[in-house]
Amino acid sequence: MALPAPVQRLIAELTKLPGVGEKTATRYVLFWLQRSPNAMKDLADRLADAAGSVRPCLVCGYVAEAERCGFCEDPARDRATVCVVESVADVLAIERVGEYRGLYHVLGGVLSALRGVGPDHLRVAGLLDRVAGGEVREVILATGADAEGETTALYLARALGDRGVRVTRPATGIPMGSSIEFLDAVTLMRALRGRKEIGP
Amino acid sequence: MALPAPVQRLIAELTKLPGVGEKTATRYVLFWLQRSPNAMKDLADRLADAAGSVRPCLVCGYVAEAERCGFCEDPARDRATVCVVESVADVLAIERVGEYRGLYHVLGGVLSALRGVGPDHLRVAGLLDRVAGGEVREVILATGADAEGETTALYLARALGDRGVRVTRPATGIPMGSSIEFLDAVTLMRALRGRKEIGP
Numbered sequence: 281m282a283l284p285a286p287v288q289r290l291i292a293e294l295t296k297l298p299g300v301g302e303k304t305a306t307r308y309v310l311f312w313l314q315r316s317p318n319a320m321k322d323l324a325d326r327l328a329d330a331a332g333s334v335r336p337c338l339v340c341g342y343v344a345e346a347e348r349c350g351f352c353e354d355p356a357r358d359r360a361t362v363c364v365v366e367s368v369a370d371v372l373a374i375e376r377v378g379e380y381r382g383l384y385h386v387l388g389g390v391l392s393a394l395r396g397v398g399p400d401h402l403r404v405a406g407l408l409d410r411v412a413g414g415e416v417r418e419v420i421l422a423t424g425a426d427a428e429g430e431t432t433a434l435y436l437a438r439a440l441g442d443r444g445v446r447v448t449r450p451a452t453g454i455p456m457g458s459s460i461e462f463l464d465a466v467t468l469m470r471a472l473r474g475r476k477e478i479g480p
Numbered sequence: 481m482a483l484p485a486p487v488q489r490l491i492a493e494l495t496k497l498p499g500v501g502e503k504t505a506t507r508y509v510l511f512w513l514q515r516s517p518n519a520m521k522d523l524a525d526r527l528a529d530a531a532g533s534v535r536p537c538l539v540c541g542y543v544a545e546a547e548r549c550g551f552c553e554d555p556a557r558d559r560a561t562v563c564v565v566e567s568v569a570d571v572l573a574i575e576r577v578g579e580y581r582g583l584y585h586v587l588g589g590v591l592s593a594l595r596g597v598g599p600d601h602l603r604v605a606g607l608l609d610r611v612a613g614g615e616v617r618e619v620i621l622a623t624g625a626d627a628e629g630e631t632t633a634l635y636l637a638r639a640l641g642d643r644g645v646r647v648t649r650p651a652t653g654i655p656m657g658s659s660i661e662f663l664d665a666v667t668l669m670r671a672l673r674g675r676k677e678i679g680p
Binding site: 282283284286287289290293294296297298299300304306307308309310311312313314315318319320321322323324325326327328329330331332333334343344345350367368369372375388 | 483484486489496497499506509510511513514518520523526528532534544550569575588
């Protein structure tokens with residue numbers, strides 16, 4: 281006797297989530313079923329609410345409730361600096377630091393020959409348009425330090441090369457708290473090449 | 481700039497799931513947001529569907545689409561045997577084996593003095609009613625082999641003691657694939673006490 285069909289369909293939908301297999305999805309659904317008859321309805325309403333009220337910002341691709349997101353509308357943010365990231369999650373990570381005061385540009389992924397992701401699948405044209413607007417002075421290419429992130433940064437650096445903006449990339453090196461012994465060779469090489477003088 | 485309020489409310493709702501913290505909940509929500517504008521709406525519909533169409537079986541507490549679940553309605557199941565389990569997930573685990581052909585009784589938890597869970601919080605009265613019906617010959621107490629599961633089984637065994645049914649409990653012993661070296665003392669002790677003669 282399997283679970284009723286509507287429950288199975290729900291489980292199947294949940295297995296699409298990153299890192300969620302059938303076992304975890306089933307656990308989630310049984311938890312909701314057990315909690316209360318209305319717990320699932322509540323969650324359904326929350327989901328519908330969120331789905332109906334947010335969309336990608338037309339300028340930068342971050343999550344917005346109107347045409348533009350809170351960053352793009354915030355007069356306190358430095359409009360001369362744009363930090364290019366792969367995903368909304370990256371924006372959240374950078375905001376957690378509380379250091380950066382500029383705007384963002386969410387690409388929505390990285391270039392990947394393997395997965396057939398080209399510039400047209402990402403918010404690349406939008407980035408070039410923003411830079412063409414003239415207000416931007418610096419573009420920080422904060423894509424990942426893996427092969428695809430590096431390729432994407434290189435591609436964007438070239439595309440932005442002749443537009444009179446400063447193009448930068450966050451420093452690579454030894455992450456805090458790690459011992460030299462267990463570092464991979466590439467990180468260690470880059471850390472050594474990028475070494476800096478320290479005070480007297 | 482935090483995420484919009486409806487998105488934050490959704491994340492907060494998801495952190496109620498077992499094993500899901502804010503980080504995982506955020507990852508789930510961003511995945512839905514990124515997938516497509518309608519992915520979240522689809523999931524909301526699936527949830528509302530499931531929430532609206534299932535409820536606990538009035539007899540045994542398993543997930544049902546009508547008053548009684550598929551097990552209780554199935555004429556092919558052995559109505560003389562009732563397997564008492566803590567949760568719906570336990571039923572699924574036993575069904576996966578494909579061995580058991582009787583009915584179930586989902587308690588909805590275990591007795592716990594610590595958490596203030598008494599017999600009235602579980603489907604105990606319903607179990608006694610079923611047994612009083614006269615059709616049941618054997619009750620298998622398949623609660624967990626931990627302290628609370630054992631206590632619950634003991635409590636039920638006593639409550640069922642004078643009702644003329646056979647009350648059993650699944651065997652405890654060495655789980656398949658494990659080496660003696662790493663077994664806990666209680667399991668090993670029980671396995672030794674429950675030793676059986678093997679063929680010539």
